[in-house]
Amino acid sequence: MEIAKWIAWLRSFSNFGFKINQSMTTATIKDVTDHLEALAPPSYQEEYDNSGLLTGNANELVRGVVVTLDCTEGVVEEAIRENCNLIVAHHPIIFRGLKKLTGQTYVERTVINAVKNNIAIYSIHTNLDHVHTGVNRKIAEKIGLKNLKILQPKQDTLMKLVTFIPRENTGDVMSALHKAGAGNIGNYKNCSFQVIGDGTFTATGDAQPHIGQINQQERVEEVRAEVMFPKHLTNAILGALKKSHPYEEVAYYLSSLENKNQEVGAGMVGELEREMEPIEFLGRLKKVMNASSIRHTAPFRNIKRVAICGGAGSFLLKSAISQKADVLVSSDFKYHEFFDADGKIMIADIGHYESEQFTKDLLVEVLKEKFTTFAIIFSKTGTNPLSYF
Ligand SMILES: [Zn+2]
Numbered sequence: 001m002e003i004a005k006w007i008a009w010l011r012s013f014s015n016f017g018f019k020i021n022q023s024m025t026t027a028t029i030k031d032v033t034d035h036l037e038a039l040a041p042p043s044y045q046e047e048y049d050n051s052g053l054l055t056g057n058a059n060e061l062v063r064g065v066v067v068t069l070d071c072t073e074g075v076v077e078e079a080i081r082e083n084c085n086l087i088v089a090h091h092p093i094i095f096r097g098l099k100k101l102t103g104q105t106y107v108e109r110t111v112i113n114a115v116k117n118n119i120a121i122y123s124i125h126t127n128l129d130h131v132h133t134g135v136n137r138k139i140a141e142k143i144g145l146k147n148l149k150i151l152q153p154k155q156d157t158l159m160k161l162v163t164f165i166p167r168e169n170t171g172d173v174m175s176a177l178h179k180a181g182a183g184n185i186g187n188y189k190n191c192s193f194q195v196i197g198d199g200t201f202t203a204t205g206d207a208q209p210h211i212g213q214i215n216q217q218e219r220v221e222e223v224r225a226e227v228m229f230p231k232h233l234t235n236a237i238l239g240a241l242k243k244s245h246p247y248e249e250v251a252y253y254l255s256s257l258e259n260k261n262q263e264v265g266a267g268m269v270g271e272l273e274r275e276m277e278p279i280e281f282l283g284r285l286k287k288v289m290n291a292s293s294i295r296h297t298a299p300f301r302n303i304k305r306v307a308i309c310g311g312a313g314s315f316l317l318k319s320a321i322s323q324k325a326d327v328l329v330s331s332d333f334k335y336h337e338f339f340d341a342d343g344k345i346m347i348a349d350i351g352h353y354e355s356e357q358f359t360k361d362l363l364v365e366v367l368k369e370k371f372t373t374f375a376i377i378f379s380k381t382g383t384n385p386l387s388y389f
Pocket of ligand 1: 091312352356
């Protein structure tokens with residue numbers, strides 16, 4: 001029996017006191033991806049990236065989810081075997097665009113097989129790299145880093161809202177704005193600036209003013225309130241403002257901020273519990289990250305401050321040096337890039353797959369927190385294309 005029919009059949013018993021949890025049993029692919037996007041908004045991905053739903057219909061019900069770092073032909077086969085219709089992968093299998101689907105490459109074959117078998121592929125890539133609860137947080141946990149900060153905070157992700165609220169309604173409007181996600185700065189929430197002043201207006205025509213009469217100039221004690229919020233929440237914030245504000249026409253200004261967002265960006269930097277000699281640090285790094293080998297520059301000072309970046313992170317070398325990190329742990333360094341350490345920092349290249357492998361744990365944890373009525377499984381298919389001899 002199809003799952004939708006099965007659910008309808010179960011629901012037919014609800015009149016006899018047999019209730020099922022509708023929201024849980026009817027989770028769609030969109031419900032799952034919305035949950036992931038609340039953690040890592042798609043707008044935080046790099047321009048070159050292709051995170052999001054790559055194949056499949058977002059409105060279909062989820063039978064089961066396979067979580068993987070890479071979506072390969074083997075992972076699609078695994079999903080078919082495990083009766084799962086959604087693959088959540090870190091790396092997007094469709095990355096540089098597809099011009100044909102003839103099965104000539106592993107990318108084409110993977111996509112064809114997924115589409116044929118009605119399997120949705122969802123990728124959560126650089127947006128998950130960029131959130132402070134994402135890929136790098138997991139690496140930091142493994143290495144045991146404290147006092148974490150984003151290494152290269154992103155710009156152009158913040159907005160400011162200024163609005164004017166009748167004094168007696170200020171509490172309601174502000175709590176609606178905060179609930180929608182406005183006013184979070186680092187470890188502080190419900191942040192705003194408020195000042196009392198006089199608002200003036202004359203209602204005309206068919207207006208139905210909350211305060212005052214038609215064609216009569218009004219002067220009302222109002223609060224000018226300012227809040228910051230992440231750009232991707234703009235629609236939610238404006239919705240909350242208009243719903244909670246008593247005026248027919250709500251006056252507000254929106255502006256983009258150039259501030260760096262301390263919560264979002266590439267890489268992280270943090271501190272070890274205690275200073276370590278380089279060899280001890282490398283030994284521990286190799287162990288906790290299951291690395292077969294570490295390519296590193298010459299050790300020259302003890303390690304306390306550690307910069308990290310899952311995946312290819314050589315572009316963060318300057319930031320890591322300016323943040324006074326003793327080591328940059330990342331992957332995919334080219335020969336000449338190692339020279340750029342230049343006696344200022346140690347580079348430790350642990351391998352791309354090795355640096356991101358715990359992203360699977362993170363995704364499974366996040367999904368299991370919310371969804372309990374379908375299987376969420378770690379892919380057992382090995383996807384690291386590299387072996388070490
Ligand atoms: Zn990667």
